[in-house]
Amino acid sequence: MKKDTLTIQAYSIQKVSFSDDYHLSSGHLEIPDHPQFELDDRFKSVDIKLVDPRDCHFQINTIMDVMPISTKVLGKMGYGLSNTLTGVNVILTGADETGVQLHEFGSSDGYLDEKIKFGKDGTPDLDDTIILIDAVLKKDFEFNRETCEMIFKMADDYLQPIRAELKMLSGSQATESFDYVDEKHPGKPKVALVKEVAGQGAMYDNILFPQEPAGITKGISIIDMDNMPVLLTANEYRDGVIHALV
Amino acid sequence: MGIGPSTKETTLHHFRDPLVRTVAPDPDIDFQGIIVVGTPQDNYLKNLVGVRVSKMLESMRTNGAIVSADGWGNSDVDFMNTMSEIDDKGISVVGMKFIGKQAGFVVENELTKFVVDINKSAEGIETTVVGENNLSQLDAQKALGLLKLKMRHDGQVSQ
Numbered sequence: 001m002k003k004d005t006l007t008i009q010a011y012s013i014q015k016v017s018f019s020d021d022y023h024l025s026s027g028h029l030e031i032p033d034h035p036q037f038e039l040d041d042r043f044k045s046v047d048i049k050l051v052d053p054r055d056c057h058f059q060i061n062t063i064m065d066v067m068p069i070s071t072k073v074l075g076k077m078g079y080g081l082s083n084t085l086t087g088v089n090v091i092l093t094g095a096d097e098t099g100v101q102l103h104e105f106g107s108s109d110g111y112l113d114e115k116i117k118f119g120k121d122g123t124p125d126l127d128d129t130i131i132l133i134d135a136v137l138k139k140d141f142e143f144n145r146e147t148c149e150m151i152f153k154m155a156d157d158y159l160q161p162i163r164a165e166l167k168m169l170s171g172s173q174a175t176e177s178f179d180y181v182d183e184k185h186p187g188k189p190k191v192a193l194v195k196e197v198a199g200q201g202a203m204y205d206n207i208l209f210p211q212e213p214a215g216i217t218k219g220i221s222i223i224d225m226d227n228m229p230v231l232l233t234a235n236e237y238r239d240g241v242i243h244a245l246v
Numbered sequence: 247m248g249i250g251p252s253t254k255e256t257t258l259h260h261f262r263d264p265l266v267r268t269v270a271p272d273p274d275i276d277f278q279g280i281i282v283v284g285t286p287q288d289n290y291l292k293n294l295v296g297v298r299v300s301k302m303l304e305s306m307r308t309n310g311a312i313v314s315a316d317g318w319g320n321s322d323v324d325f326m327n328t329m330s331e332i333d334d335k336g337i338s339v340v341g342m343k344f345i346g347k348q349a350g351f352v353v354e355n356e357l358t359k360f361v362v363d364i365n366k367s368a369e370g371i372e373t374t375v376v377g378e379n380n381l382s383q384l385d386a387q388k389a390l391g392l393l394k395l396k397m398r399h400d401g402q403v404s405q
Contacts, residue, residue: 062251063251063376065256065257066256066257066258066259066376066377067256067257067258068257068258068261068262070261089258103251104249105249105250105317105319106249106250106251106372106374107251107374108251108374108375108376110374114375115251115374115375115376116375116376116377117375117376117377117378118377120259120377120378120380120382121258121259121262121263121264121380121382121383122254122255122256122258122259122262122376122377122380123256123258123376123377124258183270183271183277184276185273185274185275185276185277186276187276188273188274188275188276189274189275189276189309189310189397189402189403190275190276190278190306190307190308190309190310191269191272191275191276191277191278191308191309191310191311191312191393192277192278192279192280192281192303192306192308192310192311193265193266193269193279193280193281193311193312193313193314194280194281194283194299194303194311194312194313194314194328194332195265195280195281195282195283195314195316196283196284196285196313196314196315196316196321196324196325196328197255197282197283197284197285197316198249198284198285198316198317198321199284199285199286200284200285200286200287201287204249206282206284208282213261214257214258214260214261222282222284223284225284226284226286226291227283227284227285227286227291227295228283228284228295228298229281229282229283229295229298229299229302230281230282230283231279231280231281231302232279232280232281232282233279233280234266234270234277234279234280237260237263237266237280238261238263238266240257240260240261241260242257242260242282243257243260244254244255244256244257244259244260246249246254246255246316246317
């Protein structure tokens, strides 16, 4: 395996539906309509909806995150092989049972179609199916880092069985395959990017180095690194080395 | 202040990051990597992380850097401080940030004119619409073009 090359195989999903268990076959993703594990005591409920972006004029709680579904198959973060689903993305929303919204600075609660611009790099495309996970906490919850991380972790745990299925798909079923090579251009001016990211507390945080692309488990918060600079390669970035908690 | 819904970089945004997509493969430059740095609350740490970024770039013999911020408000201090520290090391630097009509710099200096505004809303404000004021590929192309011109002006490119 070449350590300077990351291969991302994309599997296009045409249909997402609810079922008793997780199942992924060519073009069709089946998921349960609730997490199949015991929820933390702080939750009042966790609701899961399948949403068509062309028909989504309904009320939502503030959007905590938009996430892709991707998994490591061979190698480590930044090289080897990763499998990614296209045509489906996840939106996580959150509030407490009295309507207090879970955000640090500005809420995006309201009608979904008015509170998101579809088709951007950070948002689902109009042709995607959205798995909308709405986390509702009991009232008088403590708004701190631990509570917020617990919510993100719940969403991550709900998605992990999809990743487990995605790992097993054969490359011949992939819709597209991309090879990203760490290109060197000796003699040209050396250029680096510096990305300043949030690192001050609850819903103002970022997690680096999760076990799975764009995951949470085993990730390290930039706050716990005292916000110190960390150098990442382009391929680590493309492989989901950051999970935003903003 | 911090990160509003319209400027927040979601996990999906990082996954498909238009800045990395645009800059990393560019044949006119030798791309070194992405430095991710946080925005601490404490003033001592705010200053320290900026210095550490500039030392890292200096040790990497970097010619040019693009600094982007995912929020605005009190993080502008970190942003301008980091840009100044990089500039002090003789490295060409340009910035990218949401400015619009709402998030202008409190203090202007010789580097603020090298900051690309990523605002997209007609009113120039935090619209609370997720994705609306995010950094796009066009913004990334603008910043890279500006950096190439600045590197030439600063004598980083031999020709």
